């Protein structure tokens with residue numbers, strides 16, 4: 533693309549794919565075109581993609597108000613050129629106005645519409661002259677909260693109803709910031725190795741083996757390449773730690789394998805079946821995990837966990853179910869644009885089918901951890917309650933005692949254990965909330981089949 537800086541050209545292509553539902557931002561940002569960029573351009577491309585998606589609702593409101601015919605369906609190329617330009621003008625301080633406008637005009641020339649470039653130029657000039665988004669303090673209405681933080685109103689209404697306005701505000705604030713990067717230290721010298729590569733670290737929220745990256749690009753380090761560290765959200769790691777121990781383990785919805793890796797690390801002598809319905813995701817996971825020191829204990833199985841034929845032979849099942857992902861909007865900002873309220877019922881049906889099926893694989897005395905990265909009760913408590921109602925050979929165990937178990941085993945640091953005890957236990961289940969906790973939102977419930 534003539535006259536367009538590499539970072540903006542890459543960001544534009546990724547945003548276009550996301551708009552056309554041809555991929556997810558987090559995966560697309562790991563493609564070779566991004567890896568080939570300089571570290572500075574990679575950061576800019578990432579900021580442009582994630583920021584534009586995070587603020588899309590607010591950007592579209594401004595853009596629509598300036599269209600001559602606000603109901604016109606814009607060509608996706610024009611839409612993305614406008615969003616990308618408006619995002620830089622309104623939310624980035626260091627981008628010169630001429631670059632934000634001029635390069636969006638160049639991008640808009642990629643359409644057959646010969647008037648598109650002129651329209652993009654005119655609209656972005658008007659946006660450049662508008663005041664930047666104002667302060668967000670003093671919000672007391674749900675609609676204002678949704679608008680100020682560029683979230684769908686229906687979603688914020690649910691959170692206000694379920695968690696209260698202040699907590700909904702914290703979730704929305706968290707979603708609008710880059711998600712923290714957490715690393716798991718896999719070797720004793722891992723922390724030192726990262727420090728030598730100019731990566732600055734702070735302690736994790738809960739887990740002894742976790743560090744939060746405060747400065748530097750871990751993805752470019754040798755420590756990551758040679759397996760001294762892994763990148764994984766701390767909430768996700770916590771779920772896998774709580775899942776616990778077994779000799780025969782089924783990870784029913786396993787890809788991309790973050791939790792499988794911890795199960796394997798914590799249960800080195802176990803036989804683990806890692807199952808996923810997606811061939812592509814399973815293959816990618818297999819490629820990553822089979823070359824690790826803990827890979828040999830894992831058998832990879834392509835299967836639909838809702839229809840598996842299982843004998844009751846597992847002493848541990850992790851059912852990390854597919855879900856709406858509303859606990860991960862900071863990491864996956866486009867979820868809010870794709871999700872519809874009616875989708876939650878479809879998720880519930882699928883989750884009930886999967887959980888109900890994998891409960892059949894638990895032997896007497898065995899345990900099953902059900903988890904999601906959704907904040908919605910329909911995908912969490914209600915799924916568990918429905919599956920427990922369907923049979924009488926399972927009971928739910930409060931996770932308080934599991935927190936004590938992993939605290940006693942030295943997995944949690946003292947402050948982390950206190951935070952978990954005080955803020956995450958709801959009706960015996962575990963719930964992390966983005967913004968309340970500095971990690972993704974997770975839910976977990978532990979079911980056991982008494983011996």
Ligand SMILES: C[S@@+](CC[C@H](N)C(=O)[O-])C[C@H]1O[C@@H](n2cnc3c(N)ncnc32)[C@H](O)[C@@H]1O
Pocket residue numbers: 768784785786787788789790791792807808809810813835836837838852853854855886905
């Ligand atoms: C939340 S992700 C799992 C994340 C994974 N446990 C980890 O920690 O990396 C859910 C996974 O479930 C898979 N999935 C969706 N429907 C499934 C089904 N019916 N059976 C098995 N896996 C399924 C998806 O392909 C996706 O990889």
